[in-house]
Amino acid sequence: MRLELRAKSFGNQPVLGPLTLSVARGQRVALLGPSGIGKSTLLRILAGLDRSFDGRLTAPERLALVFQEPTLLPWRQAEANITLTTGATPARARALMAEVGLAGHEAKFPRQLSLGQQRRLSLARAFATDPGILLMDEPFASLDADTGARMLDLTEALLTRSGAGLVLVTHDPAEAARLGATALRLAGSPAVLG
Amino acid sequence: MSDRPLFLRRSPGLIPGLLSVLALLALWAVAAELAENARRMPSPLAVALRVQALAVSGELWFHAGMTLSRVAAAFGIAMVLGGVLGLWMGRSRAADHWLNPGLVILLNIPALVVIVLCYIWIGLNETAAILAVALNKIPLVTVMLREGARALRPDLDEMARAFRMSPLARLRHVILPQLAPHLAAAARAGISLIWKIVLVVEFLGRSNGVGFKIHLLFSSFDVAGVLAWALAFVAVMLAIDLSILRPWEAGANRWRHDEA
Numbered sequence: 001m002r003l004e005l006r007a008k009s010f011g012n013q014p015v016l017g018p019l020t021l022s023v024a025r026g027q028r029v030a031l032l033g034p035s036g037i038g039k040s041t042l043l044r045i046l047a048g049l050d051r052s053f054d055g056r057l058t059a060p061e062r063l064a065l066v067f068q069e070p071t072l073l074p075w076r077q078a079e080a081n082i083t084l085t086t087g088a089t090p091a092r093a094r095a096l097m098a099e100v101g102l103a104g105h106e107a108k109f110p111r112q113l114s115l116g117q118q119r120r121l122s123l124a125r126a127f128a129t130d131p132g133i134l135l136m137d138e139p140f141a142s143l144d145a146d147t148g149a150r151m152l153d154l155t156e157a158l159l160t161r162s163g164a165g166l167v168l169v170t171h172d173p174a175e176a177a178r179l180g181a182t183a184l185r186l187a188g189s190p191a192v193l194g
Numbered sequence: 195m196s197d198r199p200l201f202l203r204r205s206p207g208l209i210p211g212l213l214s215v216l217a218l219l220a221l222w223a224v225a226a227e228l229a230e231n232a233r234r235m236p237s238p239l240a241v242a243l244r245v246q247a248l249a250v251s252g253e254l255w256f257h258a259g260m261t262l263s264r265v266a267a268a269f270g271i272a273m274v275l276g277g278v279l280g281l282w283m284g285r286s287r288a289a290d291h292w293l294n295p296g297l298v299i300l301l302n303i304p305a306l307v308v309i310v311l312c313y314i315w316i317g318l319n320e321t322a323a324i325l326a327v328a329l330n331k332i333p334l335v336t337v338m339l340r341e342g343a344r345a346l347r348p349d350l351d352e353m354a355r356a357f358r359m360s361p362l363a364r365l366r367h368v369i370l371p372q373l374a375p376h377l378a379a380a381a382r383a384g385i386s387l388i389w390k391i392v393l394v395v396e397f398l399g400r401s402n403g404v405g406f407k408i409h410l411l412f413s414s415f416d417v418a419g420v421l422a423w424a425l426a427f428v429a430v431m432l433a434i435d436l437s438i439l440r441p442w443e444a445g446a447n448r449w450r451h452d453e454a
Contacts, residue, residue, distance in 0.1 A: 047356050065356040071349050075371040075449040084367045085357045109449045129357065 005055035014190035030176030033186035064131035070118035079106035088128035236418035244422035268327035276335025284343020342376030374446040
């Protein structure tokens, strides 16, 4: 995956300046910086969700995104949330659910799961696409210390096993270090990679 | 609670509902008694006997069937076209700006005008009848579905795009479940409106159906006959509401409840 960004602005307000970012399979990168600097905007550009920017993006076939919130379909059961969204087989969905500690919860609706469980389901869903690169937007924010640490361990294990690359948006350098990700800092206005 | 029979626990409104219907019947019986004119104000029993006679002769089933098929056709057309238009107008601001004036105009044209114009322009035939009914209903479905489409969750939309869900899968698993309450409301409001308009259409220009029969009975001032046809058809529409629309609505809302 490679992004050559010349500029990104919202209306007349420039947000991101010229920057180049490339991530290969197996490579891990963390985007750090204070709130509002444009980290999430950059991630949305990488995910192909925001196409109104000046620059060029080459993205791999299979990308997966883990959002700040679990973003599950509340009207579909846990297993269907993986299969319907990603096209994974039910067997693969169940195996991934077992891997994130959700065995036995396949038939539950999201609201019957705790927030920690919902986030693990969202992680399992991301890996069900067998992504070349995994994009994560502050996935450990607003979790209590134990749950956050457990999510970090799970993410690390799944990344290592699948060999997927990672772009992690976070404000916490410790998360980047835990996942062995190269820390890149966004700074300035419009923000560039320092 | 637990010693009450199952059907009472499932539908707690059953007893009050039945009692209120009985009270209405009693009120009607008293009114018929006071009116002292069985022709202008027949008793509930007289009307019930007429319904029975119509059912036995088979006339009820034929004409109610004709009316019901028109209701079904107009309902289907209105739900699909109104749904598509509403979804489009709710999702695209440009579509909303262009189509909204036409929608407001259609909403305010009296049903009777649409019916008369359809009969004049298309002819006294089935196409004109069904189109006239559907045209009366489409704007209402559109407005209700537009509200639903405006309230669609943007985060789920982005999730579906990020995971590259196919348009069909997005419609079925992301969009329609969010629209289900609006669809159900539009369907239930729609079906009662549609059958009333179908009767007018039949009254004015068809040679079968409940509306046609009421036209004949109107010319002979046969109130018992008018009531018999109307009540028999109300019963049919209630049965459809209870047996099809409500169970479907309950199924579509199952995920909202905690028990698995």
